[in-house]
Amino acid sequence: MGGYVLRRLWHGFLVVFGVTAIVFVVTRLFGDPVALMLPLSASAEQRAAFAAEIGLDRPLVVQFAWFARDVLTLDFGMSLWQRRPAMEVVFERLPATLLLIGAALGTAMLLAIPLGIAAALRPGGLVDRLVVTLGLVGLSMPQFWLGLLLILVFAVNLRILPTSGSGTPAHLVLPALTLALTPLARLTIMLRSALIEELAKPYVKTARAKGLSAGRVFGVHALRNVLVGFLTLAGWELIVILAGYTVVVETVFAWPGLGLTALQAIQRGDLFLMQAIVFTIAILIVVINIALDVAFKLVDPRISLE
Amino acid sequence: MSIRSGIVGATTLALVGLAPFAALSQEITVAIGSEPSTLDPHLRDDGGERQVNDNIYETLMARTPEGELVPSLAAAPPTQIDDLTWEFDLREGVRFHDGEPLTAQAVVESVERVIDPANNSEQMAYFGTIAGAEAVDEDTVRILTSGPDPVLPSRMYWLKIASPALMGSEAIGSEPVGTGPYRFVSWSRGNDIVLEANPDYWDGEPDVKRVTYRFVGEAGTRLSGLMAGEFDVVTNLLPEFTGTAPKSASVPGLETSVLILGTDNEATADPRVREALNLAIDREAMAQSLFQGYAEVARGHHVNPRAFGHVADLEPYAYDPERARALVEEADAVGRTVVLVGESGRWLKSREQIEAVAAYWAEIGLSPEIRVQEFSQYLDSLMGDGPRPDAIFVANSNELLDADREASFIYHMDGAAASNSDAEMAAWIDEARVTTDVAAREALYERIFRKGRDLHYTVPLFNLQDIYGLSERIDWQPRIDAKLMIDEMSVE
Numbered sequence: 001m002g003g004y005v006l007r008r009l010w011h012g013f014l015v016v017f018g019v020t021a022i023v024f025v026v027t028r029l030f031g032d033p034v035a036l037m038l039p040l041s042a043s044a045e046q047r048a049a050f051a052a053e054i055g056l057d058r059p060l061v062v063q064f065a066w067f068a069r070d071v072l073t074l075d076f077g078m079s080l081w082q083r084r085p086a087m088e089v090v091f092e093r094l095p096a097t098l099l100l101i102g103a104a105l106g107t108a109m110l111l112a113i114p115l116g117i118a119a120a121l122r123p124g125g126l127v128d129r130l131v132v133t134l135g136l137v138g139l140s141m142p143q144f145w146l147g148l149l150l151i152l153v154f155a156v157n158l159r160i161l162p163t164s165g166s167g168t169p170a171h172l173v174l175p176a177l178t179l180a181l182t183p184l185a186r187l188t189i190m191l192r193s194a195l196i197e198e199l200a201k202p203y204v205k206t207a208r209a210k211g212l213s214a215g216r217v218f219g220v221h222a223l224r225n226v227l228v229g230f231l232t233l234a235g236w237e238l239i240v241i242l243a244g245y246t247v248v249v250e251t252v253f254a255w256p257g258l259g260l261t262a263l264q265a266i267q268r269g270d271l272f273l274m275q276a277i278v279f280t281i282a283i284l285i286v287v288i289n290i291a292l293d294v295a296f297k298l299v300d301p302r303i304s305l306e
Numbered sequence: 307m308s309i310r311s312g313i314v315g316a317t318t319l320a321l322v323g324l325a326p327f328a329a330l331s332q333e334i335t336v337a338i339g340s341e342p343s344t345l346d347p348h349l350r351d352d353g354g355e356r357q358v359n360d361n362i363y364e365t366l367m368a369r370t371p372e373g374e375l376v377p378s379l380a381a382a383p384p385t386q387i388d389d390l391t392w393e394f395d396l397r398e399g400v401r402f403h404d405g406e407p408l409t410a411q412a413v414v415e416s417v418e419r420v421i422d423p424a425n426n427s428e429q430m431a432y433f434g435t436i437a438g439a440e441a442v443d444e445d446t447v448r449i450l451t452s453g454p455d456p457v458l459p460s461r462m463y464w465l466k467i468a469s470p471a472l473m474g475s476e477a478i479g480s481e482p483v484g485t486g487p488y489r490f491v492s493w494s495r496g497n498d499i500v501l502e503a504n505p506d507y508w509d510g511e512p513d514v515k516r517v518t519y520r521f522v523g524e525a526g527t528r529l530s531g532l533m534a535g536e537f538d539v540v541t542n543l544l545p546e547f548t549g550t551a552p553k554s555a556s557v558p559g560l561e562t563s564v565l566i567l568g569t570d571n572e573a574t575a576d577p578r579v580r581e582a583l584n585l586a587i588d589r590e591a592m593a594q595s596l597f598q599g600y601a602e603v604a605r606g607h608h609v610n611p612r613a614f615g616h617v618a619d620l621e622p623y624a625y626d627p628e629r630a631r632a633l634v635e636e637a638d639a640v641g642r643t644v645v646l647v648g649e650s651g652r653w654l655k656s657r658e659q660i661e662a663v664a665a666y667w668a669e670i671g672l673s674p675e676i677r678v679q680e681f682s683q684y685l686d687s688l689m690g691d692g693p694r695p696d697a698i699f700v701a702n703s704n705e706l707l708d709a710d711r712e713a714s715f716i717y718h719m720d721g722a723a724a725s726n727s728d729a730e731m732a733a734w735i736d737e738a739r740v741t742t743d744v745a746a747r748e749a750l751y752e753r754i755f756r757k758g759r760d761l762h763y764t765v766p767l768f769n770l771q772d773i774y775g776l777s778e779r780i781d782w783q784p785r786i787d788a789k790l791m792i793d794e795m796s797v798e
Contacts, residue, residue, distance in 0.1 A: 015436045018505045035685040039351045040702070041715060044722065082343045083350065083479060092495060163531040164522050167497055241449040254522040256341075256496020264340070271680060 005290060012286030019282040020275065024067055027271050028060060036269025037080055054080065067275070076276035081268045086276035089261065094280065096166060097257035100249070103172055104179035109234055111184055116191030117218075123196050131188060138185030141246070147178040147252035164254040175253040179246065183237040190233050194226040200282050228300050235292040239285050309630025332515040334538040334780065336790065337528045339519035345493065346479040347466035348420045351428040357790045358499055358519055362403075363466035363484030366394050366413070367459050370777055371785040371794065373612045373707060375459055378487065379408060379467055390437070394462070396445045402469040403489040409470075410441035417449065432464045432706065442463040454740040456747055460614075460706040460764035461795050487512045487793040496521075501792070502694045512793035532775045538797075539782070541790065542654075543775040545598040546560070551775035556600055557784040559772040563659060563701045565646070565765035567717055568694040568725040573644050578637040579672075580762035583644070583697070584623040585630035586670045587663055589661045593768060596658050600773055604766035607755040608702060608712055611769055612786050615738075615751035620759055623766075630670040641670045647677045648699035649684040654770060673736065693726040697765065707787065709751045710739055717758055721781070726763050 006212040027033065034051045042050075051057045055066065070077060095147050119131040154174060155163040198204070199222055207217045246259035254260075258277060265273040296303050342355040347363050368378035377383055380394040387393050400408040417439035420427050427433075435455040440448050451458060469483035482490050488501040488508070499519040520537065522528045528540040529547050540551075548554045550778050557632045567574045567583065574580055589603040602611065606620040634640055646664055650657040657678055663673040677695075679687060687695055700723060715721045718735045719728055731754060738750040758764065774784050782795040 032682060032686055032690070035689060036682050038428055039431045040689075040700075040722070041711060042428070043434060043752060046430050046434065049423065050426060081350075084344070096496065148526050148530070151527060153381075155536075156530050156534045159534055161756065163534050163536055164527045165520060167494075252524050252527055254520070254524070254527060256521075258584075261521070267681070 005294070008290045008293070009286075012283075012290065013191050015286055016279065016282040020071065020279050021064070021274055023278045024064060025060070027274060028056070028063070033080075033269035033271050036267075064275035071279070076279070077272040079265075079270055079273040079276075081270040081273060082266060086273045090258065090272055090276050090280050093256060093258045093261045096255060097246055097250070097259060100172065100175055100179060100240065100246060100255060100257055103176035105183060105234065105238055105241065107176060108180040108184035108187055108237070109275070111180075112191055112230075115184075115188045116195060117223075119188070119192040120195035120199065128192070131192065135185040135189045138181045139189075141181065143178055143182065143248050144252060146181060147174070147249060149173045150178060151227055151252075164252075166255055171255075175249050175255050178240065179249045182245075183234070183241070186237065187230065188232060191226065194229050195222060198222045203259075224299065228296050228303070231292065231295060231299065235288060238288060242281060242284060242288075331779075332513065332640055333517070334514050334795065334797060335518045335520060335536060335791070337520045337522045337531055337540040338790070339521075339523055339528075339536040339541055341496065342499070344479045345482045345490070345499075347468055347482065347484070348416065348429065348478075349427050351431065354521070359466060359482060359484075360486075360503070360789045361488040361501060361517070361792050362482045362486045362490055363468060364486045364503070365463050365466055367463040369463060369707075369785070369787050369789075371783060375463060378463075379413075380462075384459055384462075385448075387448065389742070390451050392449045392451070392458050393442070394447050394449065396447065397508065398445065400485050401503060401506060402471075402483055402485050404469050404471055404483050407467050408470060408485055409444055410447040412470045413447045413467055414439040414441050415470055415473050417465065419468075419473065420465060429464070432461055436461065454742050456740070456742045456744070457708045457710055459708060460708050466705065488517065491516075507793075510570070513796045514792050517792045529775060532777060535777065538777040538780045539790075539795070540775040541772075543773040544654075545596075545600045547774060547775070548598065548600075548773060552778050553776040553780070554773055555782060555784050556771045556773045557774055557786050557788075558602060558612060559770050559786075560610060560703045560705060560707075560788050561653065561701045561770045562604060562608050562610055562704070562712070563653070563656070563699065563767040563770065564604070564716070564769070565663065565697045565699050566723060567760070567762070567764060568696050569763060570725070570727055571694060571696045573639075573642055573696045576637045576639065577761050578633045579639050579642075580765075582630040582633035582637070582639075583667060583668055583672075583699075584762055584765050585626045585633070586666045587623070587765070587767075588625040588666065589623070590625070591768060591774045592659070592662050596655050596662065597768070597770070600771040601768040602771070604769055606759045606766065608716065608764050608766040609751075609755060610704040610707060610712070613704050613709050613711070614706040615713070615748060615755075617752050617755045620755060625661045627666075627670055634671045641673055643673050644673055645677060645696045646699070647676045647679060647684065647687050647695040647697070649681050650678050652681055653701035656699060656701060657677050659767060663767075682688060689722040698723075698725070701770065705787075709755075710735075711739065713751065717754060717763065728757075728761075728763075731757055 034047050038047060038050060055063060077088040080090050082089055115131050119128040122128060149162050154161045161173055165171055204217055204222060207221060246257055247263050250257045250260035262277045339359045340354040342358050343352050345352055346357060347359050364379050366380040367375055369375055379397055381397045382395055382781060384392040384394045396408060420429055420433055421436055435451045437450045437452040442448055472483055474480040480493060487504055489504045491500040491502050493499045501517050503512050503515045516632040525544050529551060531537040532540050532551055543551055543554055568581050591601055603622055605622045609616045646660060648660040649654055660676060664676050667674040688698055690698060699718055702712060713735045715723050717731055718724055719726055719732045734750055734754050738747050741747040764783045772784060772788050779798045781798060782796055
C-alpha cells in the first residue's frame, strides 16, 4: 500500500504541475490582464508601466521559469487585486468553502442512505415512486434559482434564517441545503438502483434461505457491496463541487469562500491569485482521490491497489 | 400555538442572539456589491474600497450631492500661482482619528505616496498630471503639475489624505485613519466592515452612529436582505425591482452608454450611414422597456450631462426610421453588414442594449452582426492595437465629472477607445486639456462635441441612473457622483 500511495503521489504531482502550467499559459495568452486591472481611463504608458512592474513584459518562457521557481517555495506572489500574498487570501477563504462543502455533502450522504434503502425495499411502491420523482426534481432544479427561492421562503417570508453572509450556524443552513440537493438526488437514485440490482442476486436468496435475518442480509451483505459505488459517486460529487459548483451558491449567499474569490479573481484579471487557487484545488483533488482509493480498499478487501 | 409557529418562534429566539438584525436606531447596515480588496486609500481603483473609505477619508476638494465642486479639507478653492502650481489653504482645527493634526506635510505625504512609481497605484489614471507637492507652511500646500492642468481641482476631489502615522506602515491596508465623519472599528474579512461616528468631526458629529457594510454580489440577494429587514441601504437595485423594494431612490449616475463607430471602416465610413445608425434607434422606448425609465437619453453626444463641458443645447438624435432608411439607400448601403461588438454582464443590461440596437439597425435595411465577447477579449477589441470594430459598445464612467474623460478616451484619434482619425479634433482636445481659462475651455468642448455630432462619430445612448434600495426608516437623497456618504443619511 505504501508503494501504491507513493506512486499515486508522483502522478498527483504531475497532474498539479500540468494544471498549473496550463492555467499559467492560458491566462496570459487570452486577454490582457493589465487591461482588466486598470481603469478604462488609464493611459498606454500607465498600462506599460504596470505590466513591467508585475513582470508581464518579459517573454512567456522567462515568466514561467520565475513562476516555477516560486511555486517550488510555495510563493505565489502578491494578489494584484487584494495587494497581499495570494496564498494568504487562499488560506483565509478555503476553510469557509470546506465547511460549506462538508455540511452539504455530509447532509446529502446521510439522507441518501435511508432514502435509497427505503425506495429499494419495495421497487415501484409509493415510497419508491416518491423518492424517484423528488430525485428527478432535485436533479433538474438550477441551484441559482433554488437558492433565491429558499432565501425568499425562509429569510424574507418566514424570517427564521438570514438571507446571506456567514458567521453563525444559522448562516450555513440555506447555502448548505442548496448545495446538497443535487448530490442528494444523484446519490439517492444511484443507491436505489444499485440496491435493487443487488437484492435480486442469488446470494441474497441463499442467505435468506439459510435463515439470516433480513436486516443482516441487507445491512451487512448487500449494502456493503454497493457501498464502493456509492463512495465513488460521493467522491466525484465532492470533486465537482470543489472544482466549481460552489461558485454559484457562494455568489447567491454571499458566502466568503474560495469559489466566490476565484470568480472575482477571474473577473479582475488577478493572475497570481488565480494560479494560487487552481494550484490549491488541484492538490486537494489529488489528495481526495488517493484517500478515496484507500477507503475503497478498506470497504472492499477484494479491491487490489497494485 | 400551532406546531409550525412554535418551531418558527423557537428558531427565531435562537437566532436573535446569533444574528442581531439592524434594528437599533442610528445603527444601519449597508449592502454593497463587492468587498473592498484593501482599505488602502491610495493604491486601487476599486468601487468597494471607495464606498467604505469615502466615509473615513476626506479630500482637499469635495462635491455637493448635486455635483458642485466645493472645498473640504481645503479652506477655500485653490489659487493658481502659475500654470503649473496650485495653492491650497488648509482648514484649521482638523484632526485625524488618531489625534494627529491635519498639516500641509500630511497632504504632501499622501500625494507623494499615490504618485510614487514604486507603489504602482491604479489611481494614476486620475493623477497622471501631478508632479509633486510641497508644504509652504503648516497650513498651506502647493500641488505641482507636469503641464497646465485645468482639471486639477477635480483631481484633488479624488485624492484621499491619510494620517501621517500610516505612512510606511502595513496598517494602511487594513486599519484606515482619516479625518472623515466616520472612523474605522473592525473588518472581519469576507463578512463585514464596521465604522462608527467620529464625535470630533469638524463639520459636526453625523446622525447615524454606527454603520455595518455587508458584501453581497448578487442583486436578488441584496433585495431579499432589504425585504427581510437585514439591510437599510443596498446599492445597484435593478430597475425592475424598484416596485418590490420597501423604498428606492435614484439619481443620474456617472455612466453613459455609447457605441463608438469606426469612421475609417468600410461599413461605417460614410457619414450618412452613421447618421442612419443614430436615427434608427428609438431611445425613448429603450429607456422605458429596458430601464423602466431610469435612464436619460443622451443629448447628441456621450458626455455625462453633469460634467464640465457637456453641451446642453446639442440636439438629441430623433427617432426617424424613414429618414434612416432613405439615408442607407442614398449611401448604397442596403444589406451591408455592420459588426457590433460588446460584452455581457459588466455593465447594467449591456447585452440587452446591444441586441435592441441591432434589431433597430436591421429594421432600416442593414444587416448587423452582434459579437458579444468575453470581457478581456472585449477590452482588447475596445483598446487593443487590432483593427477597429464597425461599432463597439461601452458604458463610459466619468468619475471626475470633466468632459476631458469622454473627449480623450473616445474622440481623440490617439485615445484608447477612439475609432476615428480626425487630427483637427485631436488638436482641439489637446488644447482643451491644457487651457486653464474656464470660458475658453468650455468653448473648445462645444466645438469638439458639435463636430462629433455633425459627423456622427458615435451613437450616444443613455446616461444611466443609479438606483438604491432603502428600508422604510432611511431618509436619503443619493448623490450624482455615486458616493455613498453615510453622514448624509438619517434614520427616522
